[in-house]
Amino acid sequence: MIIEGLMTSTALDGTAHVAPMGPVVDPSLKDWLLRPFQTSTTFANLYRTGTGVFHVVDDCLPIVQAALGLPIELQFERLDGGAWVIPSACHWYRLELHAWDISQPRAEVKATVAQTAVIRPFWGWNRAKHAVLEATILATRLHLTGVGSVLSELDRMALIVEKTAGDREHQAWQLVSDYIRQWKS
Secondary structure, eight states, X not given: OBOOEEEEEEOXXXXXXXXXXXXXXXXXXXXXXXXXXXXXXXXXXXXXHSEEEEEEOSOHHHHHHHXXXXXXXXXXXXXXXXXXXXXXXXXXXXXEXXXXXXXXXXXXXXXXEEEEEEOSOOOOOOHHHHHHHHHHHHHTTHXXXXXXXXXXXXXXXXXXXXXXXXXXXXXHHHHHHHHHHTOOO
């Protein structure tokens, strides 16, 4: 199963770096498989440090911001050992990384949970949050798919967002919608 969330890693300058990630996990959340692209900052940070923190969130706005390379409205707290936690997340998993396969552009690395914490209950995702997440994934693949098919999907999802979104979802939707509509193939 793939679980979507935010991964923090430690940048070269010691600051927090955040990126969306969808690792493959088993139902017990014991065995993790991360698949970062080797060209990404996240890959470089994880490969260098051997650790990262995966966050389960119920706010789609920071996922959109991170995926589209926009300024992210998040606070970070440092754990002992240098890893970074997002205190507004629902829960987090500090992962120790091992068994790297870097034979493909999208690396695969096995990870195990070294530390975890529940910060607050998971509020949940509604249809608007799911639509925003799907639109964001499509936006990150525009260079592969082109804008035409993505715009038709965006139009289909817009009604879902209109009917079920709160303020954060509307703000996130506007960001991803603008990004897609301004894309130059």
